[in-house]
Structure formats: C-alpha cells, structure tokens
Amino acid sequence: MDGIDTRQLVLDPETANDYKGRVDPDWCPGCGDFGVLNSMRKACLDMGLKPHEILTVSGIGCSSNFPGYFNSYGMHTLHGRALAVATGAKMANHELNVVVTGGDGDGYGIGGNHFTHTARRNVDLTYIVMDNEIYGLTTGQLSPTSSLDMKTKSSPYGSIEFPFNPITSAIMNGATFVARGFSSDTRHLSMLMQQAIEHKGFSLISIFSPCITFNHDNTVKFFKRRVKKLEDENHDTGDWKAACEKAMVWGDTIYTGLFLHVKDRPSLDAAEPVLDEGGPIAHRTEALTKEQGDRIISRMM
Amino acid sequence: MSSGQFEFTLAIGGAAGQGIATPGSILARLFTRRGLWLYAYNAYQSIIRGGHIYLTMRISDRQIYSHGDSLDMLLCLNQDTMDRHLGLLGAGGRAIYNSDTIKPGEAADGVQLCPMPVKQLSNRSRNRVIQNTIALGVITNLLGLEFDVLEQALKLQFGRKGDAVVNENVTAARAGYDYAIENFQPLSEPLPTGAKPLALWTGNDALAMGGAAAGVKFYSAYPMSPSTGVLHWMARNARDLGIMVRQAEDEISVANMVIGAAHVGARAMCATSGGGFALMTEAVGSAAMMEIPAVFINVMRAGPSTGVPTKTEQGDLWQALGASQGDFERLIVAPTDALDAFNVVPEIFNLCDQAQCPGIVITDLLISEGTFSADPDGIDLYPEIDRGEMIANGAAPNGEYLRYKDTESGVSPRALPGVPGYAHVVATDEHDQDSVLISDEFTDPHKRRRMVEKRARKIANIIEQIPAPELQGPEDADVTLIGWGSTEGVIGEAIEQLADKGITANQLAIRWIVPFHAQAVINAVSRAKRTIIVENNYSGQFYRYLRSETGLSVDGHIRKYDGEPFMPHHIVDGVIEQVAGKTDHYIPYQEIMV
Ligand SMILES: Cc1ncc(C[n+]2csc(CCOP(=O)(O)OP(=O)(O)O)c2C)c(N)n1
Ligand code: SF4
Ligand SMILES: [Mg+2]
Numbered sequence: 001m002d003g004i005d006t007r008q009l010v011l012d013p014e015t016a017n018d019y020k021g022r023v024d025p026d027w028c029p030g031c032g033d034f035g036v037l038n039s040m041r042k043a044c045l046d047m048g049l050k051p052h053e054i055l056t057v058s059g060i061g062c063s064s065n066f067p068g069y070f071n072s073y074g075m076h077t078l079h080g081r082a083l084a085v086a087t088g089a090k091m092a093n094h095e096l097n098v099v100v101t102g103g104d105g106d107g108y109g110i111g112g113n114h115f116t117h118t119a120r121r122n123v124d125l126t127y128i129v130m131d132n133e134i135y136g137l138t139t140g141q142l143s144p145t146s147s148l149d150m151k152t153k154s155s156p157y158g159s160i161e162f163p164f165n166p167i168t169s170a171i172m173n174g175a176t177f178v179a180r181g182f183s184s185d186t187r188h189l190s191m192l193m194q195q196a197i198e199h200k201g202f203s204l205i206s207i208f209s210p211c212i213t214f215n216h217d218n219t220v221k222f223f224k225r226r227v228k229k230l231e232d233e234n235h236d237t238g239d240w241k242a243a244c245e246k247a248m249v250w251g252d253t254i255y256t257g258l259f260l261h262v263k264d265r266p267s268l269d270a271a272e273p274v275l276d277e278g279g280p281i282a283h284r285t286e287a288l289t290k291e292q293g294d295r296i297i298s299r300m301m
Numbered sequence: 302m303s304s305g306q307f308e309f310t311l312a313i314g315g316a317a318g319q320g321i322a323t324p325g326s327i328l329a330r331l332f333t334r335r336g337l338w339l340y341a342y343n344a345y346q347s348i349i350r351g352g353h354i355y356l357t358m359r360i361s362d363r364q365i366y367s368h369g370d371s372l373d374m375l376l377c378l379n380q381d382t383m384d385r386h387l388g389l390l391g392a393g394g395r396a397i398y399n400s401d402t403i404k405p406g407e408a409a410d411g412v413q414l415c416p417m418p419v420k421q422l423s424n425r426s427r428n429r430v431i432q433n434t435i436a437l438g439v440i441t442n443l444l445g446l447e448f449d450v451l452e453q454a455l456k457l458q459f460g461r462k463g464d465a466v467v468n469e470n471v472t473a474a475r476a477g478y479d480y481a482i483e484n485f486q487p488l489s490e491p492l493p494t495g496a497k498p499l500a501l502w503t504g505n506d507a508l509a510m511g512g513a514a515a516g517v518k519f520y521s522a523y524p525m526s527p528s529t530g531v532l533h534w535m536a537r538n539a540r541d542l543g544i545m546v547r548q549a550e551d552e553i554s555v556a557n558m559v560i561g562a563a564h565v566g567a568r569a570m571c572a573t574s575g576g577g578f579a580l581m582t583e584a585v586g587s588a589a590m591m592e593i594p595a596v597f598i599n600v601m602r603a604g605p606s607t608g609v610p611t612k613t614e615q616g617d618l619w620q621a622l623g624a625s626q627g628d629f630e631r632l633i634v635a636p637t638d639a640l641d642a643f644n645v646v647p648e649i650f651n652l653c654d655q656a657q658c659p660g661i662v663i664t665d666l667l668i669s670e671g672t673f674s675a676d677p678d679g680i681d682l683y684p685e686i687d688r689g690e691m692i693a694n695g696a697a698p699n700g701e702y703l704r705y706k707d708t709e710s711g712v713s714p715r716a717l718p719g720v721p722g723y724a725h726v727v728a729t730d731e732h733d734q735d736s737v738l739i740s741d742e743f744t745d746p747h748k749r750r751r752m753v754e755k756r757a758r759k760i761a762n763i764i765e766q767i768p769a770p771e772l773q774g775p776e777d778a779d780v781t782l783i784g785w786g787s788t789e790g791v792i793g794e795a796i797e798q799l800a801d802k803g804i805t806a807n808q809l810a811i812r813w814i815v816p817f818h819a820q821a822v823i824n825a826v827s828r829a830k831r832t833i834i835v836e837n838n839y840s841g842q843f844y845r846y847l848r849s850e851t852g853l854s855v856d857g858h859i860r861k862y863d864g865e866p867f868m869p870h871h872i873v874d875g876v877i878e879q880v881a882g883k884t885d886h887y888i889p890y891q892e893i894m895v
Contacts, residue, residue, distance in 0.1 A: 021726070022737050051724040057561070060729070067726045068738060071744035073718035074726030075564060076738075077557065078587050084554040088561025088569065088716070091545055092519050096565065096719055117550040274545050280543050282566035282717065283693070286516020286686045292542055296510060300500035301336070301677065 002117070017068050019044055019051065021069040023130055028079040032209030032220070033063050037070065040099070040128065041195035042186065044072075045147045055096045057086040059111060061103035063130035063209065072099075080110030083118040086125050087268075093280040095268035097197060098125040105135045108144040108164050119173035119202050124267035127165065127204045129275035132211035133218045140214030164208040167247035167259055171240055177203030177260040178257065179244065182227050183210070192258065208256075223254065229258030237261040245265045285292055307337075308494050310359040311440070314382030318350040319690075320430040324437050325356045327330060327454050329501055331446075332360045332676045336495020341672035342368040344865065344895035347526065347610040348507050353381055355895045358672075362493050366638050366673075367789020370870045374443070376436050377403055383671045387412075397439055399432045403461070408453070415439060415485045418672065422476040426469070434470045435677050438477025440675040444493025448478050458741035463707045472504045501679040504668035505530025505572075507639040507861065509599055511646025512570045514682045515541055517596075519562035519569040521547045521555045523577060531572040538604030552577035556584035562594040562726065566693060566717040568650055572598035576607065577625070585659045586625030589756065591727040592705065592715065593634035594653035594660070594689070595847040596646065603864045612864030613666035615786060615837040618814070618846060621663045626843040627881045628753075630760040632660040633814040635786030640680070641812070646744040652766065654689035656759040657715060663814070665837070667787045667866045690714040697722030703734045707751055711758030741749055760816065767813045769821035780876055781829035783855065785811040785843045786869060788835050795872035802873070811843070826853050833879060857885040 019041040027033050044054065044202075044284045055074035058064035059080035067074030077085045082100045084185035107115055109131045117126070134152060135141040144164040151158050170178045178198040181189040189207065196203035208223045235257070236242055243259040269275050278284055289294075311328070313322050320522050325341065332339050341358040357368040372390055377383040383406050387396055392411025400416030408414060417439060425432045427579055434455070441451040459467045464475040482486075497679040502510070506760040509531045520539075522532040532548070539546040545562070549555045555571045562569040573581065588595050601617045603609035621633050634649055639661040642664055653660040692714050706713040713734075716723030730740035731749055733816060772781065774796060784792050789810040796806045809825050826832055832855040835846045839862040847853060860865055861876035871889030878884050 008689050022735060050721070052719060055565070055718045068728070071724060073724050075591070076726055076728035076730060077560070077591075078583055078729055081553065081557040081584065081587075084549070084557035085561035085564075087547075087554075088519065088521070088563075090566045091558075092548065092562035092567040092569070093565040093717075093719060114554055117554070119883070150568075167410055204557075209462070214709030245358075271547065272544055278543060280565075281518040281543065282562070284518060284543060285597045286511060286568060287683055288516075288542065293511075295541060296513070296538070296675050296682060296694075297500060298681065300502055300506075300675070301498060 004233040015038040016198050019070050019071045020031060022199070023068060025065070025069045027062060029212050031062070032132060032183035034067070035186050035189065036095045036128065036130050036207055036209055037066060039186040039190035039193055042071065042190040043197065047191070047194055047197065047267070049097060052079070053097055054099060055089055056099045056101060057082045057089065057107040058100065059102045060137070061106045062211075063101065063132070064106055066101040080106050081114065082106065083111060083127065085113040087118055087123050087185060090123055090125055091269060091272070093284040094124070094275060095280055099128060099197070100125055102130070103136065104127050104129060104131040104133060106146045106168055112144070115169070116173045119175035120169050121176065121268045122176055122201045122265055124200055125202060125271055126193070127202065128193070129204065130207045130209035131166065131206050131210050132215055134215040136211045137215055147217065152214070153171070165247060166204065166245050169202045170174045171244055173262050175260070176201035176265050177202050178260040179205045179207050179258045181207040182223055183207055184224065185227070188229065188256070195258065197290070199261070200270065201262070203249070210295070226254040227256045228253050229256050230259065235259070305360040307491070308369070309373050309378070310353060310355045310357065310371060310643045311753065312372055312386065313376045313378065314353065314355045314386055315378030316350070317345065317348055317352045317354055318379070319378045319594060320433055321356055322858065323430070323458065324376070324433045327437060327458050328440065329358060329672060331450060331454050333491065333499040336363045336497055337362060337674070338495070338499065339501070339672065339674040340368060340793070340835050342364050342667070342866065343670060344893070345611050353385070353895060355382070355386070355770050355893070357388055361711050362495060365794070367794055367866070367869060370868050374440065374715055376440065378432065380404065382388070382675040389893065395443060397436055410749050415443070415481070415484060417477060417480065422480055423473055426473070428469065431473050435477035438474035439481040439485070442473070442478045442481035443485060443487045445487050448475060451478070456693040466754070474503065479507055484601055498679070499674040501672060502639055502666065502675055503530055503670060503672050504639045504642050505670065506534050507643040508572060508646060508662070508664070508669065509534035510680070513538065513544065514643070514684055514698040515647035515650040516568045516686050516796040517524070517544060517570045519545045519559065520572065521549050521558045521571050522567070523549055523552045523555050525574045525577045527602055527669045528574050528598065529571040530669060531598065540634070552580035553584065556581035559595050560584055560588050560591070560748070561860045564591070564593045564718065565689070565729070570646070572600060574600050574602050574697060575604050575620060578617065578620065582624040583626075585631060585661070586627055586629065586635040587729045588659040589625070589629045589631060592657040592713070592756070593727070594650070594657050596649055596653060596660045596662065598651060598662040598664070600669045601663065604796065607635045608865045611666070613837060613866050614862060614864065615665055615842065617663060618842040621661045622846070623718050630756070630757060630815060631658060632656070632760070632763065632816070633661045633663055634660070634812055636810060637666065637789035637810060639668060639671065642668055642690070643680065651685070651687040653765050654687060654691070655712070656757060657689060657712060658765050663786065665787050687692045692720055694720055701735065704736045705732060705734045705752065705755070707734055708754050710762055713757045764816035766820065767816060767818070769818040770809055770811055770825070772809055775805050776807070776828070778805040778807040779830055780804060780880065781804040781826065781832045781836055782806055782872070783808060783811070783826070783832060783847070784835045784874070785814070791867045792835055795876070798869055798873045799876055800878065804876060806876065814846070817850045822847070823851050823853060826851070826855070831856045833859060833876060835859045835867070837866065838862050857887070859887045859888055863891045865893070865895065
C-alpha cells in the first residue's frame with residue numbers, strides 16, 4: 001500500500017483504456033477519488049464487463065463527477081438523487097449492471113432518505129461512496145460524516161454534531177452487502193468492488209477517499225496509520241452484531257473490508273413478479289393486447 | 302323518452318364510516334347498465350370517521366359533465382344531512398331518512414318526506430349499515446324500477462361475501478321496496494333506458510388507463526389526495542398489464558425513479574398533487590436538461606401548503622409553468638373531463654418522446670375523483686405510439702456517437718443504455734454535444750448558447766402537432782366564456798341555460814397550456830363581443846397567463862375559490878350580472894354547505 005501514488009493510474013494504460021472516459025478527471029492532484037476510479041476500472045476489467053453493460057449513476061459533488069471519467073453508460077443526475085434514478089433504471093432494465101457513485105454529502109446527507117430505502121428494498125446495485133468527511137465541491141463545509149469538533153468553513157468553532165455511521169446505518173436498514181474501503185489501497189478496493197458487483201442485491205462500499213484540499217484532519221496519513229482489514233481479523237460476515245461492533249470502532253484502529261454479506265435475501269427485481277418473464281420492461285412492446293384491453297373495459301361495466 | 306329531456310339528481314349524505322360508498326356505487330352501476338349518463342361528485346373531508354360526506358349523483362339520457370344545479374332526491378343517513386340539505390329540495394323532491402334516528406326538518410311545499418322505520422323493516426338487525434340497503438329498496442321503487450334490477454346489483458356487490466350477506470341485503474332491500482309501494486309516491490315518469498350499457502370510471506382511473514394505453518411500463522407514486530386513485534388503479538392492474546409499480550419513499554424519489562426508468566427506455570409516469578409536485582420540480586428540470594421524456598401528473602387540490610386535501614381548485618397553473626429552476630420549456634396540458642384525461646396521456650407521451658422533454662398533465666380533484674359514465678366504444682385503448690428518435694438496438698455508430706448532436710430540429714437520437722457502441726453519459730450540468738460538461742469550463746458562452754437554442758428548438762416544433770382551440774357555439778354570441786381544463790363541461794351547461802334566458806354565449810376551452818396557440822386565441826378573443834374568464838381560483842391564474850402570452854385583456858371574471866366546484870347556475874348568474882353591468886368580477890355563493 002505504501003508508495004502508491006493515487007495521482008497515477010495504477011493500471012496498465014493499454015487495458016485500462018477500455019474504461020477511460022471522454023475526459024480526464026479534473027480532481028485536485030492527490031484527491032482520493034483517483035484511487036476509487038482506478039479500482040473500479042480494474043474491477044470491471046478483471047470481470048470482463050463491457051462498457052455498454054454498465055450504467056454508472058451519480059449525483060452532484062466532486063466524487064459525483066465519476067461517470068464522466070469512466071467509459072460506460074452514465075447518468076450525472078441531481079445532488080442526492082442518484083439512488084432513486086438508479087432504482088428506476090435498474091427496475092426498468094434489470095439486465096444492466098448498475099453502479100452508483102457519489103459523496104458523503106450526496107448519499108448520506110441530502111440523499112439520506114433514498115439511502116435508507118434503497119438498502120431496505122435490496123435493489124440490486126453497487127453503491128460506491130467516496131467519503132471524504134467534507135463537502136468538497138462547495139469548498140469545504142461540514143458533512144454528515146464529519147467528526148465531532150471538526151473545524152470547517154461552516155463550523156469554524158468546531159462541529160457539535162455526532163457523525164453518521166454509514167456502515168451500521170446500512171446494516172440496520174437491511175443492506176445485504178456492506179463494506180468499507182480505502183482509496184489508497186486500490187488492490188483491496190477493487191477486490192471489494194468485484195464482490196459487490198457480483199452480489200445480487202444492494203451493496204455498499206463506503207470508501208475513505210481523502211479530500212486533500214479541504215479536509216486536513218482525515219488525510220491519507222490519518223487513515224494509513226489506522227486501517228486494518230477485517231479479512232485479517234477472522235470476522236464472520238454473516239454476523240450482523242459483530243459487524244456493527246467492528247463498524248463502531250473509531251480510534252487507533254478503523255476497520256475496512258467486508259462487514260456483512262447476506263446471501264439469501266432476494267433482490268427487488270428478483271422479488272418483483274412483473275419481471276418473472278418477458279425480459280426488461282424497457283424492452284417490451286408498449287401497446288396493450290386485445291385481451292388486456294377487453295379485461296380493462298369489462299371491469300368498468 | 303326523447304333525448305335531452307330526462308334529468309334526475311340524487312344526493313346521499315352522512316358521516317364518514319356510515320358506508321355511503323356502497324349504495325353510491327350500486328346505484329351508479331344500476332344507472333349506467335341501463336345506459337344512462339352519469340356524473341357523481343363526492344364532497345368529503347380528510348377524515349376516516351365522522352365529518353360530513355355528501356355524494357351528488359346526476360343522471361341523464363344525454364352526456365353530462367357536472368353535478369348540475371338542482372336536487373330531486375335526498376337520502377339522509379344522519380340528522381346532519383337532514384339539517385343541512387333538506388332545503389335544497391323543491392316541489393316534487395323527496396327526502397328519504399331513517400325515522401328511528403332522524404327527525405325531519407321543515408320541508409318546502411311539495412316535498413315528499415319518506416321516513417323509513419328501519420328497526421321494524423330490518424327485524425331489529427344489528428347491522429349498522431342496513432339502513433343503506435333498505436334505502437336502496439325505497440329508491441329503486443321510487444324510480445319506478447323492478448326489484449329484480451336491484452337484486453341483481455346486490456348479488457354482484459355482495460356475492461364475494463357469501464350467501465348469508467347477500468340474503469340479508471336482498472331481504473332488507475325487499476322490505477324497503479315493499480314499504481315504499483305502500484307508503485310513498487313514485488316518480489311520475491319512470492327512469493328511461495339508454496341505447497346501450499355504459500362504462501363507469503373516475504378521472505383517476507382514466508389517467509391511469511391513459512398511461513396503460515400509452516404503453517407506460519413504469520409507474521411510481523407516493524400517496525397524495527386527490528391523485529392516489531391513479532396509484533390504486535396501477536397497483537391493481539400491474540401484474541395483468543406488465544406494469545412496474547413502485548411506491549417510493551417520497552415524491553423526490555418518485556420523480557427521479559421515473560426519470561431513471563425513462564432513460565433506459567420505458568415509458569414512465571407519476572401522479573401527485575401540488576405538495577408532491579413541489580418536491581418533484583427539481584427532477585422535472587433534470588429531465589429537460591438530460592433530455593429524457595417523462596410524464597408528471599399534478600392533480601390540483603385547494604392550497605397553499607397542505608391546504609384543503611379533499612377540495613378542488615385550479616391553483617397550481619403557475620407552479621407547473623415555473624416548475625424547476627432555469628429557463629426552459631416543458632409541455633403542459635389540462636384535460637377537460639375524464640375521457641379527455643384518458644386521451645391526453647398517450648398524446649403527451651408521443652410529444653414528450655418526440656421532443657425528449659418532460660411533460661406535465663395538470664388536472665384537478667373535480668375530474669380525478671369525479672365519477673363519470675363513458676361509452677365503452679369511445680375509449681381507444683390502442684392509440685398510436687410514437688417513441689421518437691430512439692436507438693434501442695443497433696449497429697455501432699458511424700464515428701463517435703454524440704448524444705446531444707446539434708441538429709436542425711434540435712432532436713438528437715437517444716441511445717438506450719445497454720446498446721453496444723453508444724456508451725455515453727447524460728448530465729444535469731450543462732454539456733456539449735458529446736455530453737462532456739461545460740458548466741464549469743472556463744467560459745464557453747458559444748457552446749452554452751448553442752445548447753440552450755437546441756433544446757428550445759425541439760419544443761418550438763411541437764406546436765404544429767397540437768390542435769388550436771376553437772370557439773364552441775355561435776360566432777356572434779353576446780358573451781365568450783373562456784376556461785381551461787375541468788371547467789369546459791360546466792361552462793357548456795351554463796351556456797345552454799343562458800340561451801334559455803335569451804343570452805347567447807360561446808366558449809373558448811383551453812387544453813394545451815404549453816405550447817400555447819397564442820394567435821388562435823387572439824383571433825377568437827378579438828372577435829368576441831364580451832369576454833369573461835371562468836376559473837376555480839382567487840387570483841385569475843389563467844387570466845394572467847393569457848395576458849402574458851397574448852397581451853389581451855378580458856371584460857370580466859367569474860372566480861370561485863371556496864373548495865367546491867362550479868355549478869352551472871353559478872356561471873349563469875355571473876354572466877347575467879355582468880351583462881347587466883352590475884360587476885365585472887363575480888364570485889358565486891356556494892349554497893351547498895359541505
Ligand atoms: C439541491 C442542491 N443543493 C445544494 C447543491 C450544492 N452542492 C453541490 S455538491 C454539494 C456537496 C457535495 O459534497 P459530497 O456529496 O460529499 O461530494 P464531494 O464534493 O465531497 O465529493 C453541494 C451541497 C446542489 N447542487 N443541489
Ligand atoms: S476538493 Fe477535495 S474532493 Fe474535490 S477534487 Fe479536490 S481533493 Fe478531491
Ligand atoms: Mg464529500
């Protein structure tokens with residue numbers, strides 16, 4: 001992990017090109033989001049996914065610029081609304097691999113209601129949150145995950161609000177795949193991403209992705225010293241209580257890795273009878289059949 | 302009976318929880334099966350028990366669009382109804398009530414009181430709603446119908462609940478029927494029969510069915526009166542019709558889900574009322590920016606804020622016009638009745654698909670919760686479907702695919718996610734033809750201008766496909782009444798009544814708000830002798846829109862904003878006062894206290 005320069009693409013430029021977007025990222029040099037982008041490109045490449053099989057949906061924020069830098073179908077939607085848009089897209093074409101990308105403000109703040117309910121519904125999508133504990137794009141205000149006492153432009157005397165815990169929240173809301181990553185550890189992250197994309201259901205990877213410009217507390221150095229992988233701790237990913245306990249640890253040790261993996265709950269598209277046969281609804285013939293029309297009229301008589 | 306002669310209005314009043322809906326729907330079906338036209342309006346409050354519910358059901362042997370002016374028969378399920386509404390009955394009217402619990406009031410001359418000794422007739426049944434069934438027997442008899450007709454209707458209504466329930470109800474109805482033979486005078490002219498059985502629907506059913514006919518495959522909603530009926534219809538029919546129905550966590554999610562589903566190629570729709578629409582508005586703009594076709598229905602109720610959840614108003618016109626930040630166009634149409642609400646949905650979907658833009662159907666409680674009869678052969682469930690320029694599968698593009706290619710029409714073919722070779726990103730930030738963001742590109746005003754004009758061009762081309770409004774009635778009428786959306790029917794009836802009083806009037810009924818046929822409206826209005834705008838709001842929202850689009854003013858106004866819809870005579874009185882020069886701003890008095 002040491003020595004990885006997140007400014008540089010860690011991939012072989014030849015193959016990585018497959019997922020290179022139309023423009024290069026305009027993130028600040030050193031922004032954690034580069035590591036997330038690279039990990040995602042590696043994961044998709046390793047899985048052999050084709051750009052047209054993926055729909056990347058984001059909201060608004062530095063991190064939400066992700067789809068523009070990634071070669072797949074993409075939607076750069078409203079601040080906080082990516083999960084709702086993605087739910088509609090997934091349910092209308094469940095053959096797409098839907099990946100949602102965004103920030104802590106976008107997903108846990110303004111989009112919090114959608115976070116709760118998308119997890120609960122177990123919509124089959126992969127939610128990649130670049131948590132920098134700050135509002136980056138708006139130049140450094142308090143975020144739902146900012147620590148107590150943290151000084152930002154909107155909390156010049158220190159925050160008095162207790163931070164949101166994405167991992168325990170996701171578990172409590174019924175998410176079936178809950179993980180935490182670190183943008184500087186791209187190998188680990190891209191492995192988590194592969195597992196998450198393969199998981200049939202709602203998967204969250206909340207990623208420490210430091211903002212080099214506006215968060216001087218939660219830096220790469222801060223996390224490097226603290227992160228420990230659950231994989232090295234004999235953690236049972238079927239045990240939600242243990243997962244919550246580990247997720248609450250915040251101090252000299254902060255866990256990354258897969259906290260919870262529930263394999264036996266059907267995703268929303270699998271549970272939806274309208275999708276039992278006939279393929280994605282987006283591809284079906286619009287017109288009603290004569291029989292359907294006759295039934296509608298007979299119920300009105 | 303000769304056509305256009307028969308008219309009969311029945312009202313049922315009681316408290317929430319007294320089961321008004323059941324006799325209401327039994328009677329409605331009985332009338333429409335007989336081929337009679339019907340319109341029913343239910344005045345109620347947002348409570349599940351108590352309060353006052355007042356269902357007015359008007360039937361005729363010709364098509365009608367309002368609950369009319371007069372009352373012929375009143376069924377009082379409680380004392381409150383007797384106290385409030387007995388005075389509405391004139392000579393020849395009948396008041397039916399449970400004489401065990403309700404004291405009759407002072408009736409006008411010629412009103413027949415029809416007390417039902419419910420305890421005696423029901424053998425002291427403990428069934429709380431047995432008085433409703435006995436009353437059905439009485440009403441059937443008074444209308445000059447055979448008992449059979451009611452017996453069939455009761456079997457249909459209660460069949461699912463088993464023989465015991467059916468028998469109890471048939472026995473009670475029979476007791477009421479027989480009691481009426483002995484004690485009350487039936488109508489002098491019995492109920493006529495129409496040409497063929499008619500169908501029955503609410504405006505909400507019609508909106509939902511319009512969606513189904515248009516090929517809506519994704520419907521999302523968060524419950525809000527008076528639009529919830531659309532959700533209920535969709536949910537009931539989802540599995541039969543292959544429609545994905547999702548109840549979301551809020552209207553923000555609803556609108557955004559719809560946009561996601563629409564983007565991948567499904568026709569997607571949602572319905573709400575003003576409060577929910579307020580939450581949807583940012584998404585409406587995002588559909589415009591990303592160029593995704595989707596339909597949003599706003600069923601208006603009295604506002605502002607939570608307002609009067611169960612009352613009607615035309616108060617959200619400017620909300621629709623101004624929905625979402627930014628300077629962009631969205632299509633807006635206001636249907637005039639249930640059948641039009643049905644027809645307008647496929648119509649706006651085709652236009653939204655062609656122009657790849659959001660569309661808004663703006664309607665109101667009067668239509669959405671009104672019960673209308675319909676000629677089943679007049680409901681076209683197989684309208685033309687035009688998806689516009691859409692790449693749903695296909696060979697790889699020649700050269701690089703530009704999602705927002707700057708074309709002459711402004712329309713750029715849209716590739717659906719999943720199609721190989723066309724991967725692209727759509728964005729709510731301003732973008733160039735290749736969808737790369739230019740929002741924060743250090744200034745490219747020329748690109749920005751080009752994209753603004755491209756989007757605007759798409760809409761400008763739509764107007765040719767929209768029929769221009771035309772004057773209905775004599776060209777040289779004394780008065781031209783202008784209305785929009787749901788007032789068309791009631792204005793039409795008012796015009797007939799005015800003719801009887803020697804005033805000729807015609808109507809300019811506006812359906813399409815955006816795009817607006819300004820020149821056609823200018824032509825019609827400038828020929829008019831006296832123009833009066835009729836609106837269900839305080840401030841004259843449509844009047845202000847008319848001025849903004851045409852520069853025209855009008856001679857007078859009739860406005861109502863008490864939560865209750867216009868009755869024809871409200872408009873008649875307003876016109877008479879204005880013709881007499883007494884006022885140019887008439888506010889009718891609402892006589893029925895509900
Ligand atoms: C409705 C709305 N409110 C506010 C904004 C302004 N805004 C844009 S991004 C952002 C916060 C971004 O923070 P986060 O989601 O954490 O992303 P980051 O930039 O930190 O990656 C805000 C408040 C907006 N675009 N839309
Ligand atoms: S402001 Fe922070 S989050 Fe945004 S690009 Fe720069 S470093 Fe990254
Ligand atoms: Mg952030």
